Amino acid sequence: MSKTKEEIEVIKGKGNVRFEKLSRYAKIRSPLEKFEVVEQEIEFRKDPLINHWSRINKLRADRVKQASAPGENFETNLQTVVENSAKKCFFCPENLTSYTPKFSEELGLGERITVGDFNLFPNLYVFSQYHAVGTLGNDHFTQLDKFTPKIWQEAIEGSIKFFKAVHKYDTNVKYPSINFNFLPPSASSIIHPHIQIIQDIKPTKLTEKLLRKSQQYTNETKSNYWSDLIASERKLGERFIVENEFMTWLATFSPMGKNELTGIVTIPKTDISTFTKADSRDLAVGLTKAFKALYHARGATSINMALYLGPIGQDRSDDYRINLKIVSRPNLLPNYTGDIGFMELLHYEPIAAASPENIAETVRKYF
Numbered sequence: 001m002s003k004t005k006e007e008i009e010v011i012k013g014k015g016n017v018r019f020e021k022l023s024r025y026a027k028i029r030s031p032l033e034k035f036e037v038v039e040q041e042i043e044f045r046k047d048p049l050i051n052h053w054s055r056i057n058k059l060r061a062d063r064v065k066q067a068s069a070p071g072e073n074f075e076t077n078l079q080t081v082v083e084n085s086a087k088k089c090f091f092c093p094e095n096l097t098s099y100t101p102k103f104s105e106e107l108g109l110g111e112r113i114t115v116g117d118f119n120l121f122p123n124l125y126v127f128s129q130y131h132a133v134g135t136l137g138n139d140h141f142t143q144l145d146k147f148t149p150k151i152w153q154e155a156i157e158g159s160i161k162f163f164k165a166v167h168k169y170d171t172n173v174k175y176p177s178i179n180f181n182f183l184p185p186s187a188s189s190i191i192h193p194h195i196q197i198i199q200d201i202k203p204t205k206l207t208e209k210l211l212r213k214s215q216q217y218t219n220e221t222k223s224n225y226w227s228d229l230i231a232s233e234r235k236l237g238e239r240f241i242v243e244n245e246f247m248t249w250l251a252t253f254s255p256m257g258k259n260e261l262t263g264i265v266t267i268p269k270t271d272i273s274t275f276t277k278a279d280s281r282d283l284a285v286g287l288t289k290a291f292k293a294l295y296h297a298r299g300a301t302s303i304n305m306a307l308y309l310g311p312i313g314q315d316r317s318d319d320y321r322i323n324l325k326i327v328s329r330p331n332l333l334p335n336y337t338g339d340i341g342f343m344e345l346l347h348y349e350p351i352a353a354a355s356p357e358n359i360a361e362t363v364r365k366y367f
């Protein structure tokens, strides 16, 4: 099937923001309906900036009105996993200094970075020239809805110290990001909660695309894509979650993962190393509210998060804003089913389990 212009429904937002979607209908004779013909709508959605396509089966998505709690089986299994992993955890305070790497001396960071209960040190096996791991508190396990703004503020402040030191040492290394895999279904091999921050001479593929497309948008419109996106979503309302003077939260129109939330830092700072303590606190408050919302409204217990930061030492506030994505992953059950299959991994075309509009509606009250 080809996606022709005639078939695409376009909802015009502010400036050049266009929400494009295409609906097709599949007919099956369903065993659930005594083999009567059942029609199912498949909606294809395109991201207004990066042109990323995703799909939603409307029948399935609208059925997920409110995610249920993870359940007793989940709790029992989690407890076992937590207890077993706590017996020898390199990230617990009694082991951390003996078993985690130290920074090399030329960075001038000392052995490790400590801010309050946050400890940052090099990753043991790196996939970035500058790749650090930071523990989110001394507790071996923290439930997703129990993270405090304090520990996340410390994590952001500690990350900024690292980014600044690396950039001072090598000014070509200016593309940082802050990332979070939480619990094994998200690809985290260690239960003790920790962030991973990286800094390289080149941005990641998606960061590069976001920066480039944002710049292109500004060149064409003399406007900022992120401001226009927020204005568009605010007016439409259905995916708009909340905003304050620091940031705005949306359910992503064309998501990359399940239960996806987009956070946009609206203050004109694209270089996170220019953040004040108050900025770090405001971001931390936003993140912990989003975690609570995903846990309570969507039944999410395991997540991935990425912050797409602007380059260090450059002001991109004309055309960019710091933005982030959080997606949920399967619950840690003994026989859980993975949620990344051929569509996501090999076709780059994720299938949304719930409609973004339903996600926004259910998470709103937790912000």
Ligand SMILES: [Zn+2]
Residues within 6 Å of the ligand: 086, 089, 090, 091, 092, 139, 140, 141, 192
């Ligand atoms: Zn631990």
